[in-house]
Amino acid sequence: MKIVTKRIYDPPTSDDGYRMLVDRLWPRGMTKEKADLSEWNKDLAPSTALRVWFHHNPDLWNQFSKKYKEELEQQDLGKNWLKAHRQQAVITLLYATKDKIHSHATILQQYLQELSKKTKP
Numbered sequence: 001m002k003i004v005t006k007r008i009y010d011p012p013t014s015d016d017g018y019r020m021l022v023d024r025l026w027p028r029g030m031t032k033e034k035a036d037l038s039e040w041n042k043d044l045a046p047s048t049a050l051r052v053w054f055h056h057n058p059d060l061w062n063q064f065s066k067k068y069k070e071e072l073e074q075q076d077l078g079k080n081w082l083k084a085h086r087q088q089a090v091i092t093l094l095y096a097t098k099d100k101i102h103s104h105a106t107i108l109q110q111y112l113q114e115l116s117k118k119t120k121p
Contacts, residue, residue: 017090
């Protein structure tokens with residue numbers, strides 16, 4: 001399984017595979033048709049409190065990364081989600097932020113990849 005990240009505003013391609021929006025809020029100006037989603041998973045997104053606290057401040061990135069990973073581990077949703085989607089060859093995690101470096105999707109990508117290695121059938 002290959003897990004990649006991509007801005008939702010970038011056009012969909014056949015290489016995207018399973019397209020999942022991982023933002024808690026719907027992206028501004030995006031239609032459902034344009035988004036071409038397989039799934040919108042708000043549960044794997046950072047909590048509202050964490051998202052508001054971070055507010056895309058690069059100075060808080062390391063703290064945000066740690067807190068978001070803790071949220072993911074406490075909720076334990078990643079393992080069940082991966083199990084349900086293990087047949088997907090490619091999963092594209094879609095996000096709206098312009099800052100590709102400080103996007104929670106990169107943290108989620110790394111987290112799911114690590115979980116995938118640990119939970120191989």
